[in-house]
Amino acid sequence: xxxxxxxxxxxxxxxxxxxxxxxxxxxxxxxxxCAIEQYRNLSFDGREENLLFxxxxxxxxxxxxxxxxTVPAFLTFKGENMTNTYKGCNSTGFFQNIIEGNFISxxxxxxxxxxxxxxxxxxPSCSWCTRLKSYLNKNGISYSEVNVASDANAAADLVRxxxxxxxxxxxxxxxxxxxxxxxxxxxxxxIK
Numbered sequence: 001x002x003x004x005x006x007x008x009x010x011x012x013x014x015x016x017x018x019x020x021x022x023x024x025x026x027x028x029x030x031x032x033x034c035a036i037e038q039y040r041n042l043s044f045d046g047r048e049e050n051l052l053f054x055x056x057x058x059x060x061x062x063x064x065x066x067x068x069x070t071v072p073a074f075l076t077f078k079g080e081n082m083t084n085t086y087k088g089c090n091s092t093g094f095f096q097n098i099i100e101g102n103f104i105s106x107x108x109x110x111x112x113x114x115x116x117x118x119x120x121x122x123x124p125s126c127s128w129c130t131r132l133k134s135y136l137n138k139n140g141i142s143y144s145e146v147n148v149a150s151d152a153n154a155a156a157d158l159v160r161x162x163x164x165x166x167x168x169x170x171x172x173x174x175x176x177x178x179x180x181x182x183x184x185x186x187x188x189x190x191i192k
Contacts, residue, residue: 001039001040001042001051001052001053002051002052002053003052003053003054003055004022004052004053004054004059004062005054005058005059006059006061006062007059007061007062007065010022010052010054010062011080013050013052014077014079014080015079015080016079017078017079017080018050018078018079019049019050019076019077019078019099020050020052020076020077021049021050021051021052021074021075021076021077021095021098021099022052022053022054022062022074022075022076022077023035023036023039023051023052023053023054023072023073023074023075024053024054024056024062024063024068024071024072024073024074024075025053025054025055025056025071025072026055026056026057026071026072027055027057028057029071031071031072031088031089031124031147031150032071032072032089034072034089035072035074035088035089035090036053036072038089038090038091038092038094038095039051039053039074039092039095041092042092042095042096042099043096044099049099056068056071066082066085068085069144070087070144070145070146070147072087072088072089073085073086073087074086074087074090074095074098076098084098084140084142085142085144086098086137087143087144087145088122088124088133088145088147089124094137098137115141115142115189116172116173116188116189117144117171117172117173118136118141118142118143118144118170118171118172118173118189119143119144119145119146119170119171120132120133120136120143120144120145120146120168120169120170121145121146121148121154121158121167121168121169121170121171122145122146122147122148122167122168123147123148123149123167124147124149125149126167126168128167128168128179128180129167129168131180132168132170132180132185133145135180135182135185136185139189139191141189141191146158148167161176162176162178164178166178166179168180170185172185172188172189173188175188
């Protein structure tokens with residue numbers, strides 16, 4: 001695992017066209033420290049993977065470049081192109097499965113139909129939140145995650161918008177889903 005200290009340094013790592021993985025963290029926060037520990041435990045039976053990390057409290061030019069507003073965030077790249085972002089403290093197995101390509105994408109509509117924006121509102125202790133995020137990851141759905149347990153303003157905004165306090169809540173292209181309603185998620189995101 002190599003630390004990058006600037007956007008320039010990251011771009012140099014991306015130039016060879018291979019798969020690159022970047023964990024953005026804010027060291028000292030419990031979620032970020034958890035993510036770092038899980039990321040450090042990765043093992044690939046002797047083969048090398050391009051595993052990078054950056055601390056956003058020190059490196060200030062990477063996260064705005066890729067639209068990252070909360071950390072920890074795990075970004076995947078193919079060459080210079082970012083391919084996906086995963087939020088939160090995920091298990092070593094989760095990171096390993098992403099890197100090894102063990103997640104299967106569901107059949108989706110043709111490429112000319114773009115994915116709606118997806119924001120998932122969660123708390124760290126919510127088991128349904130974990131199930132929802134796993135479902136989205138399994139189906140190759142990109143999403144942003146907002147932890148309302150650590151962001152009082154986001155929690156208040158969520159109640160104002162939906163009238164609900166419970167999580168998970170998901171905003172899919174401006175339509176709200178309270179709880180893990182797989183049928184409705186499938187309809188809105190064209191998951192077959």
